[in-house]
Amino acid sequence: MIAERDEAPLAGMRVVEVSSFVAAPLGGLTLAQLGAEVIRVDPAGGGPDYTRWPLAPSGTSLYWTGLNKNKRSVALNLRDPADQQAIRDLVTGSGPDGGILLTNASYPWLAYEALRAQRPDVIHLQVTGKRDGGTGVDYTVNAGIGFPLATGPQELAGPVNHVLPAWDVACGLYAATGILAAERHRRRSGQGRAITLALEDVALAITGHLGFLAEAELTGAGRPRIGNHLYGSLARDFATASGDRILVVVLTSRHFADLGRCTGLAETLAAVERAVGGDFATDAGRYEHREVICGLLAPWFAARSTAEVEAILAQTSLLWQRYRTFAQVAADPATAANPLMRRIDQPGVGPVTVPGMPLVQPGLPDVTQAPALGADTGTRWEGAAATAQ
């Protein structure tokens, strides 16, 4: 059926996505860039995310086009029972490798039972805000889970919201995982399933897996706000004479020895270690005395240009990175030269450099532009008629 994609891991799979914002669209994009045929369904005229920022100078949403690359687009009147039936038919009548819905919409006409009545082995993955089906978005979930009050300068009293919608991203990738796991199960058992995935549960799961909730439960206190220090290790940003900041991360004794050697501060650090009675050979010891250690290091960075510091750090085993703005990343020739990135001509935007699939392997589909909204409305989908029940 999709002969030219035979090497893509998800060749032949068809997923219908009735979605908006980040999580569900990112789940669909992930499957699409692994070779699945993903059909995004929107309300005619576009959903609430169709004009979401960031925007191109033309006004086209770079958010919408960014999250819908490699997909097909169907736009219908979601209030019209005939169009609702067409969407159910599209999900259920799409061959043995289809019958998969990914959605963050909660229309009764699109519920698992409604689809299962048409196709018993349908896979239905429903993203919600809260586990009980209530609303919630990345920003509210983040406010409720604890990170904003542990992020940013120590002297700050208020919360710091994240800019990366990290819970939406995690939720979208969980959704992709969940669909593939369910598809494997269906292939073995012949059975479909309903899966629900709450954004709030995603945040709770990840925060718990990382130990932050257990720490708070067992000690009565959560991870403190420690600015740009790394909890339990030695890492911080340092300003250079050029006005840049450079992050240095010490995870091993070898890193720490290298840091002492390359800055010429090894003896000073050893003397201070004795003076404070610390143990700079361990993560915990370096963390305990992080302010003293960083205080000793900061003038070394401040006295040197960024280029000088980078040249010296490059000779060591240390993990380090100059902080960059989005503009610097986009303007760096290495970004466009990364095989992950492709130059496409995006309708409504023009030529632009966009990413493909970071899971590098043979047979990945080319990165293709996001479709114009509704470009595939009215298409008679191959495979659909033959298997409709």
Next chain:
Amino acid sequence: MIAERDEAPLAGMRVVEVSSFVAAPLGGLTLAQLGAEVIRVDPAGGGPDYTRWPLAPSGTSLYWTGLNKNKRSVALNLRDPADQQAIRDLVTGSGPDGGILLTNASYPWLAYEALRAQRPDVIHLQVTGKRDGGTGVDYTVNAGIGFPLATGPQELAGPVNHVLPAWDVACGLYAATGILAAERHRRRSGQGRAITLALEDVALAITGHLGFLAEAELTGAGRPRIGNHLYGSLARDFATASGDRILVVVLTSRHFADLGRCTGLAETLAAVERAVGGDFATDAGRYEHREVICGLLAPWFAARSTAEVEAILAQTSLLWQRYRTFAQVAADPATAANPLMRRIDQPGVGPVTVPGMPLVQPGLPDVTQAPALGADTGTRWEGAAATAQ
């Protein structure tokens, strides 16, 4: 083989994980909590993440135990050729549903070609820092991609590191997706494959998908630092008379009308809208005048207790959330009551509440404790001998 797990979507699958830190272990945990048998391999005595913070009062790492629930543990001498061979045998000789390696180690003896020589259809997923195989960790990748210089109070000059290792999390979930996609491909084609996944590419992909890189490329300027405002919409935190902060998110005109109504400020907002010549009916208009709108709203929140504000907001369609600390989340009875969370007795830690799998569906395995390091060393794995080549 795993009869009691027949309903779990990944029942029967076996994955060997030679891993450390967050990304690869989270990928394995995700597969394990969907029913796969995941065997984590560590160096005898534990790897560099075995004592990573956060810690329990006992000193046991809540990070390590949190990321290794539902797994088996094998600890071997990774420098001993016999143990290296045992690990290759474990990966390759594990039945038709096995032959899967997830690793962030880069030992030549564990490379794809070495495993493929023993089992042609092996699936080998290698997590790296950079695409060229170079090192990189969540913190350095984040410094290099742009978010720290766009996060936090507007008046700040320096970067704000994230506390959630969001790139590690995304990388781990990409890894789970990648393994399942490859397993589907193997099931259809009989062929295994080598997949590489660079943490740096994960960050580049997500940042690009969200439109931040395209915006910077097309406009020459990246998303500005705007404190806790939501880019292109109206959302911000407000301090209450009780000293809490509450996040309010306005994504639609209905939300905005509700906000005006519940605060009694509808007429004032309309008068100000006329005075500034703005259009508060659109996301863009509300974003343009965010400082004025939030300036009007702030005193209303500041004059009321948190309980009062919450009671009023609860009557509206608005998205809102009180900011909480990790300690408040852990102490909230609703956290332990969430079916996602389970009470387990973790060796080295004691009784503790931990999360299971947010992809809710039938047949998920129970949440089980992380194994003691090396608890399963020397096990003769069922299925292994029968299919070893």
